[in-house]
Amino acid sequence: MVFLRDRGRLCAPHRWILILLAILLIPALYLLFQSRWAVQHPVSAAENSRERAGSDATNRTENGLPLSHYNRNNLTVNLVVASLQQDDISWTQNIQIPNLNIIRYVSDSMEAEYHPPVPRKGREALIYHTYMYDFYDKLPDITIFIHSDESPWHVEGTLNSSMTFALSHLDLEQVLQRRYFNLRVSWDGACPNWINTTKSAAEGNGQKKEEPYMREAFSENFHTNDVPVILAGPCCSQFAVTRDAVRRHPRSQYRITMDWLVQTGWTDYITGRVWEHMWPWLFKGEAVDCAVEWKAYCRMYHICFDADSRSRITSLEEEKKELEKSYGLLDELIDLFGSSKITKRVEEINAIMTAELENALERGKSEAVRMELLSDLYTS
CATH class of the missing domain: 1.10.287 (Helix Hairpins)
Structure with missing residues (x-):
């Protein structure tokens, strides 16, 4: 008989039914045991984050993307030039940075395409804050802020005393990693403890005319009474900064400083100088930014x-x-x-x-x- 002859075997229709049931049951059982394991052995968010970061954490930029995602040729870079109408900035065309977008702010012309809210006030600080306010929602990967002179006194001989040389050698991937980098490296008149915010006018130093103003300037610009005692970092308000470093503050922060620079009764000399010492705090939340000089030349300029x-x-x-x-x-x-x-x-x-x-x-x-x-x- 058929049943005796086929004992221990299944006919074709029954065999296919069991195969289909197995296909449906195996994933369901897997999910059941997986969920039970997760309940018995939960992984914290911190552990999960560390696992994802792994050993390549130092090779990622501030927005989480690996540095390998970027190269000098696909970065977006704005060069913001603080200038007067009479300044010749044609030299900027010689800077060897791919995709460089030059944005010239003119301090003494309200007819210029880009200009501060009032003419000739607040030196480069007002121009820089105006740019960050104007471009807050359309910032590039990196913005480089400079003066109009190709060879200012504060560009070191190690950089050929040339902005063209310095910017053409600047390692933009390192800028992404550091978020903020002052283009001048020298500690001369800057580091390691240049400005003491507790000093009064009576204790003033002829080299540091802005020092007695620093505590009030810091407090009013950042709306805090918790002012660092020491502020230090290379001068002279020329730097590169990333999109996320600018956006660590809301857009309103830049309007606060714009208004302060316009309304203050202090001289432009003082307002410009006090801001030279506050950029590291603005972009990094750090009062002292004094990288070892020879290391900064090597890492940032490959010198x-x-x-x-x-x-x-x-x-x-x-x-x-x-x-x-x-x-x-x-x-x-x-x-x-x-x-x-x-x-x-x-x-x-x-x-x-x-x-x-x-x-x-x-x-x-x-x-x-x-x-x-x-x-x-x-x-x-």
């Missing part, structure tokens, strides 16, 4: 001096300063007909330092060398 070259350059800079101090009327007279000993030696020093800079640029081309020289940017 990498090794230990021997740093020692040599320090010695040569000191010698050059002493020579320039001793340069007198007799040397001037000799230079009219030839070159004095001092002039010849200064020329020799300049040539040596130029060669050291070329070597540092070559050294900085290698990421492996940069990583070997660098660790924490703030410890020597």
Whole structure:
């Protein structure tokens, strides 16, 4: 009989029914046991976040995207230039940054496409805050804020005393990682503890005319009485900042400062100077921003001096300063007909330092060398 002959086997229709039931039951059982496991062994949000971050946390930007997502060619960058009508900014066309969008604010022309709310007030600080207020909802990845001069006194010799050179060598991926970077690196007249906000006018320092004003300026701009005692960071209000660093404050913060700069009875000199010391707080919430100089040159500009070259350059800079101090009327007279000993030696020093800079640029081309020289940017 058929049943005896097929004992232990199923006919085709029954076999297919069981297969379909198994297909439906297996996922249901998996979900059941998975949910029971989750209840018995919950994973906290913090643990989950750490697991997702993993070991590549340091390779991500402030918006969570990996640095590999960006490269110099696909970043959006605005260059905001604080200028007067008479200024020639044609040199900015020579800056080698792909996709660079130049936005010129003109302080003394209310007819210019971009201008502050009132003319010639608040120096570059009013222009910068006006830009952040105007462009708050359409910011690029990075905004670079500069003055109109291609070779201002505060751009170091290490950067060829040239804004074109400095900006063309600036590592934009590092800017993304740091969020805010002051383009000047030197600690001279800036670090590590330049401004003491507890000092009164009676205790004023001729070099720091803005110091007695700092506590009031900080308090009024940030609406707080909790003012840091020390403010420090390289001068002189030229920096690169990311979109998220600007947006760490609401748009209204920039209107507060715009109004303050317009309404204050302080001189433009003082309002401009007090803001030189508050950019790190605005963008990072940090009162002191003093990266080790040689490390900042290497990481941010790929100008990498090794230990021997740093020692040599320090010695040569000191010698050059002493020579320039001793340069007198007799040397001037000799230079009219030839070159004095001092002039010849200064020329020799300049040539040596130029060669050291070329070597540092070559050294900085290698990421492996940069990583070997660098660790924490703030410890020597």
